[in-house]
Amino acid sequence: MQHYLSAYLRQQKAALDSISVEQVETIIRKFKKCWEEDRQVFVFGNGGSASNASHFVTDLGKSASDRMGRRFRVSSLNESISWITALGNDYAYDEVYRMQLHNYARPGDLVMMLSVSGSSPNLVKAAEWSRENGVETIALVGGKGGTLAEISDTVVRIADTHYGRAEDAQMAICHLICYAFIEGEVG
Numbered sequence: 600m601q602h603y604l605s606a607y608l609r610q611q612k613a614a615l616d617s618i619s620v621e622q623v624e625t626i627i628r629k630f631k632k633c634w635e636e637d638r639q640v641f642v643f644g645n646g647g648s649a650s651n652a653s654h655f656v657t658d659l660g661k662s663a664s665d666r667m668g669r670r671f672r673v674s675s676l677n678e679s680i681s682w683i684t685a686l687g688n689d690y691a692y693d694e695v696y697r698m699q700l701h702n703y704a705r706p707g708d709l710v711m712m713l714s715v716s717g718s719s720p721n722l723v724k725a726a727e728w729s730r731e732n733g734v735e736t737i738a739l740v741g742g743k744g745g746t747l748a749e750i751s752d753t754v755v756r757i758a759d760t761h762y763g764r765a766e767d768a769q770m771a772i773c774h775l776i777c778y779a780f781i782e783g784e785v786g
């Protein structure tokens with residue numbers, strides 16, 4: 600058992616080490632620009648990544664906004680169970696994010712998608728729609744990269760395809776973004 604745990608933690612550290620600080624800085628600057636221009640930010644994913652998206656939106660919307668003195672306009676599209684079940688039931692599950700963006704997103708807004716495979720069809724559709732409609736895209740993906748790594752404006756790829764480790768490394772990126780604001784690194 601301990602051998603398994605030690606090996607897991609070793610691989611978790613390697614996954615964290617694969618995070619590009621240059622790319623994370625680029626993302627933080629994009630969030631700052633959105634905040635300055637009062638643009639809307641949308642964050643979403645599936646399963647564990649949906650939980651990570653909700654966590655991130657809460658931290659940026661509450662603590663980072665408190666520190667900045669003006670609020671981030673940030674929301675998660677994976678939280679409304681009525682939206683998701685209606686769109687999934689009446690149209691298709693791969694439409695659940697694209698169609699919400701159609702209602703809410705405007706050119707100049709920012710979308711951040713979290714995915715380990717990088718290929719969840721509902722995220723790919725949302726990314727394609729964003730590209731066609733002037734909405735900037737950020738993708739946090741796992742080792743395979745997937746379609747999102749090919750079509751998103753900014754990509755951070757974790758060098759591990761393991762869901763647990765890639766999701767934890769992506770949550771570390773989410774915290775890096777939030778704490779850069781909360782701890783005054785971004786003025």
Ligand SMILES: O=C(CO)[C@@H](O)[C@H](O)[C@H](O)[C@H](O)COP(=O)(O)O
Pocket residue numbers: 645646647648713714715716717718719762763766
């Ligand atoms: O949390 C986990 C696995 O750790 C799962 O719930 C996982 O998030 C789901 O299988 C998702 O549907 C995977 O989607 P994606 O990250 O590949 O886009």
